[in-house]
Amino acid sequence: MSSPAHHQAEGREGGAALLAGGGTRLETVESAVRLLVEITAAALVAAEVILLFTGIAFRVLHRPLIWSDELASILFIWLAMFGSVVALMRGEHMRLTFVVDNLSPRAQAWCETLAVGAMCALFAMLMHASILYAEDQSYVELPALGWSGMVRALAVPVGFAFAILVCLLKLARHAPKDIAAVLAIFVVVGTGLYVAMPLFAAIGNWSLVIFFVGLLCIGVLSGVPIAFSFALATTSYLLATTSTPLTIIIGRMDEGMSGLILLAIPLFVLLGQLVEVTGMAKVMVNFLASLLGHTKAGMSYVLLGAMVLVSGISGSKTADMAAVAPVLFPEMRRRGMPEGELLSLLAAAGVMSETIPPSIVLIAIASSTGVSIAALFTAGIFPAILLALVLAIVARYRAAREPGQIEVTRAPRSVVMKALVTAVPALILPFLIRSAVVEGVATATEVSTIGIAYALVLGLLVYRGGLTWNRVLPMLARTASLSGAILFIVGAASAMSWALTQSGFSHVLAQAMAAVPGGKTGFMLISVVAFIVLGSLLEGIPAIVLFGPLLFPIAHQFGINEVHYSIVVVLSMGLGLFAPPFGLCYYAACIIGHVPPEAGMRRIWVYLAALFAGILVLALVPSLSTMFL
Incomplete structure (x- = not known):
């Protein structure tokens, strides 16, 4: 998993000379692009929340807005593209850096140049196809709004254009010799694939091994983000072995990213951040700590219980861990729990809570396979509780074998009741989300807006102080970034899955x-x-x-x-x-x-x-x- 420091260090070697001469101008351009893209992405997130909540309100009043879903779909594809650009700027596209991190600093810098160059090459290869795709969509009329389909499809080439600009700005910070070496590799690989086209035709489906095992593994292991490795392998395969136009890739990516059920992803990501910022997660954890903290392995039970509760709100494992660990780890360390035990339990709890609704992975599986999301939300709870009990047994066994942990006296009943009263408004939220979906009151997408509205009310009226205006834009931009990274992976994987099927x-x-x-x-x-x-x-x-x-x-x-x-x-x-x-x-x-x-x-x-x-x-x-x- 790449860290922010890892990305901030990319290209420093060899880039110092450039920054010394024209760094101010480059930084000004980067700042302007970042501000434009992040504000646009944040506005799209806010617009989706407002639009969906308004749609629910009008439906309750028996005056449904027949165009709301269509407009939400248009905004969603723009959000996916601008969010992926924000993720590109921040280095938040998911990637495997285990191999790269064990290389020398010089080799790491070269691999970073390769990763940025590969992303830029992908966008450049698909840019013309994305423009053709947008032109094709101009003949489609949206039934409810009556707008041209190009309004929606233009999100792809516009997003690609910004992505190319961001990649070029990143490459400007890398050593010229690294850029030249990467460019030479691309030319050699491209020429080799072109020359080998008759061979690919002769070996038939064995060519899949070359592209979807060899080329894909090289990309992933060298630090190219997973989504881009998928898309590069798919694009290279279609160019070298078929006559399929690349507009098919754009169409499949569009289709993969556009399912309205996936709109729940950015909304639940935003809800998870609100839970952390407003202090809702903290009061839930404090209640569990007052109730169970005095028992043997009590804080381990609290961590597991907190992950169950918080996972029932955000749907994102990273958001869940970020909400729980900072609250619990200082006290767990004070009580003498080893660092490795803290990490192991947190990671294991992340596995356990994967099926607790509203899990983003459950939403993705429902979107890609057609399984009922309500059924998944209902079925996912008991297996997670069963695994939580298994982990609690292991944690109890481990605690008995760990010497030197501080014993804590039981909290007075008055303290427990006070913590419960404080936590009740927050504890209602996961049950509200689950019951609304399972009972059919709202869809998985709509219920997230209800949760956001509920969290905002609690943050402003009950748990005051954490939610301020200066935190709104960073939260919305962070939501767009995480969502864009997820949705771009979904789109790239959809295109790759189609190629494998065909x-x-x-x-x-x-x-x-x-x-x-x-x-x-x-x-x-x-x-x-x-x-x-x-x-x-x-x-x-x-x-x-x-x-x-x-x-x-x-x-x-x-x-x-x-x-x-x-x-x-x-x-x-x-x-x-x-x-x-x-x-x-x-x-x-x-x-x-x-x-x-x-x-x-x-x-x-x-x-x-x-x-x-x-x-x-x-x-x-x-x-x-x-x-x-």
Whole structure:
């Protein structure tokens, strides 16, 4: 997982001379571009919240706005593109830097140049196709608004243009010799692929290995963000082996990013930030600490309970950990809990809470596979609670073996009741969100706006002081950045999944998986292992979006309930996502908890083993996931 400092250091070597001469002018341009893009992205987030909440209000008044969903869709694609540009500026596109971080500083600088150059090359290759796609959409008329489809489709070339500008500004800070070397590599690779086109035609689908294993792995391991590695592999494959126009990639990315259910992602990300800023997370954690903190492993129970509660609000594991760890870790350290134990428990809790609604991964799987989001939200709670109990047992066992931890006396009943009264308004929120979706009062997208409105009221009237005007723009820009990074991955994975399907790979995969020994049970077990590996290498959402549409039809052939299968693969993916040395979110937990990665490398495995055992039980006993459907 790349850190902000890692990105701030990129290109320093060799870039000093440039900055000495024209740095002021370059910094001025960068600041202007950043301000323009971030304000636009923040305004789009705010507009979506206002629009959706207004739509709900008018529907309650029996005067529905028939054009609201259409306008929300238009704003959403613009938000996705501008958000991805903000993420590009901030270096927040998800990437695997485990290999790069172990290289010399000189090699790291070169890899950073390669990553920026690869992103710039992708946007340049797709720019013309995006313009053609926008022109094609001009013949489409939006039914409710009566506007040209180009109004919506122009978001893609405009976003690409800003992205190219940002990449060029980043490259201006890199050493000229590194830029020249990267450019030479691109020319050599491009020429080689062009010359090898007859060979690709001769070997047929074996060319998939070259592009979707070889080229993709090289990109990911060299630090190119995962979404861009997907898109580059797909673009290169189509150019070198087919006559398919690149507008297909733009169309598939547009389709992948445009599902209205995905609009819940930026809204729940914003809600998660509000929960942290307003102090709602803190009062919930304080109540749990007063109730359980005196018991053996009490603070471990508090951390698990807090992750359950906060996960029922934000849907983002990074946001959940960022809300819980800063509140709990100082006290846990004071009581003598080792750093590695803190990190291990936090990461394991992140796995456990992957299926607690409103999980962003559940939203993504519903969007890509068509599984009912209400059913997923209902089914995801009990498996998470079961895994939380498993982790609590392990934490209790570990606490008994840890000497030197400070014992704390039980809090007086008056303190517990005071903490409860303070926390009740915040504790209502996760139950409000879940019941509104499950009972059909609001969709997964709409309920997030209700949660935002509720959090704003609490922040302004109940938990005063944390929410101020000077924090609004950074929150909205941060929401756009995280959402843009997620949505661009969804779009790139959708295009890659389409290419794999068209190549016939999905048919081959279906035959191979259908032939797995053990039938239904064997398929479930191999799915668990496969998604653990995919989660550790590709991050959660791209793994789900890429392989969900390929594997869910096979699960259906075996007679496996699609909701049960969803819960199992999401938890398996989460286990890989938080497992060192490759799991990206393990390093996110390190950054959030201010704990070095090596501190948890040995301690985390007992927690991961317990989670793996729990996932196997869930895989083999479908009723644990479907009993409340």
